[in-house]
Amino acid sequence: MNRRASGDRGDRPIAATFDRYLQDKGKGRGGQGGNYRRNAARELERFADWARGDRGPDDWDGIVAEADREPAFADLDDRVFREYARHLAGDRGLKPNTVQTYYAYVSAWCGWCVNEGYLSAHHAQRASATAPLPTDDGRKPGDQQAWTPEQRHALTRHVDQVARDAVETFTTLDEDTDPVDRGRARYRAIRAARDRALVFVVAYTAVRIGEVLRDPDDPRRRGVRWSEVDLDAGSMEVYRKKQQWDAASLPDPVLGPLRRYRRLLDPPSDRWPVFPTFDQRTLAGLVQDGLADRGLRPGEIDDRRGEHARDLLLALDADLRPPSLTTDGGRGVLRRVTEASDVTVDHPKHDYLAPHGGRRGMGEVLVRAFGYTVAARYLDNSEEMVRDRYSHIEAGELGDVATEALDDVDF
Template sequence: MTGTSLSRAIGEYLSSIEAGNYRTNANSALRQWQQWLERKRSVSQLDDVKVIDCRRYARHLKRRVREGELKSSTAHTYYAYVRAFLGFCEADELITTNPAAVSRAQAELPENTADANRQFWSERDRKAILAFMDKRVERALDGEGISRERAYRDRALVRLLALSGVRGAEVFRAPADDKRPGITWEDVDIEGGAVRVFGKSREYEHAQLPKKAADALERYHRVFDPPTPRFPVFPTDHAPSKYRAVREQLDGDYSERRIETLLDENDIDDVIREHEIVIPAISTRGARNLMKRLCEGAGLDIDGEYLKPHGARRGLGHQLYSEGHAELAQSALRHASIATTHESYSNIRASETADRVDDVLDES
């Protein structure tokens, strides 16, 4: 097929992407690339994109990194969006080859200096935040600080992150992705030690649920007593979202006037419980903000930051891998292959190799 405009091809590609966050980010990156092409070489047709254009775009990104406008990792991400888009076009037979995948084009990319050792929860920090959550529950039971429900919810949330290897977007609501509304109580199998999540693969998977995480969820469930199994495990505290859910779900059964009277005369949480209203789950951003507040309360300062949700997954894998349990780490993190696990923790393998080399050299 010839004569396809860049705008049309990009639109078709974006419509094929299911993940909302990826689609949003890809749209931004591809539209910037499209504007750059039109400005530099007046390219508006897909067929007119050549290897030299991709090579020069990579060089453009490298220049922006050198001038401090971009991080090297961001430049590689922008180029990856272009490469993925053109790969889609090749698969759809809109072009014969992917010009962005040619080595001489990619050779102009800046060196990727991103730190492979991104934040992860160390064993010490993990124990510290878990101990803090236990004390927080004890204070709530003594009538100090927050409510029992909140204390049990937050402890269950932290234990799930710390011990199960789940990703934040798998258990919390991702606003840009309709298929990620957050886990509900229907997804949790406490006795079976598993939680059903919508994985990175865009398929449903079962994440492992260790006993300490399962116990925290079971106690939280007992205290909270959700009105329906369809209720989110970690519901939002955002009042407008609660009121909107009530109005939307009672619409059709009650008149607008009756609904407003119901809301005026009753506590919103009582209305939700009595009418089994399913409110939204806490968002990924909300979970990050919660972790920030919890770390402040616990007095944890992680290089000026806080324990981020995804760092819990990395920390779990790091400990399992470093203690010689590579296959267990693969299973816990649900990596498709052991090669992915080895690559993720290549720094540990390098350290172990260095130790073995030292041993050999010391013996010689």
């Protein structure tokens, strides 16, 4: 297949531009973070593999006639992207909106290449190139779960009871209880109280989980700290999706679990994360490295660790600040408490109450109670986006109006 030259840079391998593109699109210092960067990197590598002939049907040899040459910009034209769209839309079990999303990553890179002078035209956006793509149904994959009021109440009741039992067990121990056994009970109580607080935050604040927990791919999202929580004012400062700090509301149902959890945790400073990780390997490395930095020898460190039932308790005692629970860890907590509860979950993608479902469920409550404008402010979204996302509510209300109108008509 003959290709049109792409200016003076036509011989440059397409993969040689990926790092620069990802740096431009990444977040944080040096553009090294962000979910978009991670997802785009994955899809660009898949595109490069396909262009080389490493992906696709058995008879696919790639877009380069010479076997010993990397795909270059001179090899790209509308037909290449049309074939890639056809490849993505093939019978591989991908949903239409997923195909659209995957293609969009490659298309965005193609647009960047035009701006940078590597390509003379945005081939990926030509009508002939996008024709094989399936029609997007307008839904985002996996983003349709919404906690019902019954699910919200059942899950919060469950974690509340678990926390109450664990705290009561700890606070009613005999005075002569072995210190290590007392430490184990305290650890279980702290963990249960943390899980309760997290579930209540997800259930009632409508914050995005990446706004309160740590995202390993974005250094700016290191998890909310106690210094950013004002329990008296009922608010906390979070780093929003719009890339700026903003206040999020803490409604009354959340304040009690947070207050009781903080009293039990008793963090040595306000710089501690509200939701620290409980991962044992992470905490072990934290206390070993932290105590070594303070001049303790290995034997002394082992003695200190032996005095505490868990490394988290030693970290609290020595003020060795752990990292926050990650977003994946938060999803793991919600999966674990959902499975331990009697909550029924019927969803094609998620077999547990996922974080975005808590946010979406709270959005349903707000739209129905106060309308789209107030809901948009609480959800930190535009009113247009909220109207689009919750359009089924307005449609139902209009249906009720139509029914009432029909009832009033005298036939």
